[in-house]
Amino acid sequence: MEDTILAAVTTDAYADKVHGNVAVFIADDEIEQQRTAMLLARIMRGMSHDLENGVMIIVRH
């Protein structure tokens, strides 16, 4: 499958921005969010994208 959202990573403050059928990871702060997104991207061979609203998504292209 191409261009699939594999996961979303956000923080407590923005947790209500993500809904639906996707794995959501809630981080304590922005630094943890970025680190988690980077690790998920590496593990799942995807790429992390920043939606610039406090949510990062991992997409496999």
Next chain:
Amino acid sequence: MAAQEHQYLMAILLGFAAGVLARFCMLRSDYRNYPSYPHGYIIHLSLGAIAAVLASLAVPALIEEELTAITFLVLCAQQFRDIRSMERETLMKLEEQALIPRGADYIEGIAKVFESRNYLVMLVALLVSAFAVMINWQAGCLAAVVLVGVSIFCMRGSYIGDIAQIQAGTLHFEKSLLYVDDIVLMNVGDPSAREKILREGVGIVLKPYNDDGRAVLNSPGQRQAILHDISILTGNQMDIGEQEWSPMARKNMKTGVLGIFVLPNYKDTQAVISAAERVPVLESAAQKPLSNPIGRKLAKQKNSDQIA
């Protein structure tokens, strides 16, 4: 009678030699790394030799009214159509594992070139043997030299450097979006990846000289070929599953300028520009809107709008 046979033999040998020589000269293995393997050479030289010998038989057979012999020429042309599918299959299989694929357009172009080289070999062998039979073997030799030169010239196409001006571009981020000059390339979420891209990445812009060039750069297949060739020549740091480093080409919708980002092994913008300049213009991408009145009218209109 013996003299006649001797002349035929000479003509066939000359045609064969010229054909094989033409195939050998066209069998260049360059940075595209294909066909760089000894087996690839043997396959193409043998097929070239078969083409040459069959074509050089045609004229003596025609003179002797051996019409069945000539039908073999048709049969052999049919066989050479398989070369294209053979090349396509091999390259498509390699493509599955490639980090930066060539793209279907590039593969189709390469496959077509391999097929057409065999037809050129046949043409060279046929004409050389005709000269040797009709005039003499010296004329055959002269024709061989000229025709081998012509066939090499025929295989030359145009390059990206001929259709567009290539300059260094500035890579920068606006929040998470990567730009080269004013062209958006991609969204990069990881801040450390952004830093690395700015530190080690190279951005270039390809400005087409006219609407024909713009049409070429518009083709996704051509863009993939450019990215592939740049990556072959300057290297690429990308690894399996690391999509942040994958090279990227996007156009400016208004101007048709193509912006490219690559992450070479060693940051040398000039090397990337030179690599992009020598990418061949693919047959499938070559379009000529300016050869049509509609295209010319639009180009004229655009120019007058710009002046106004």
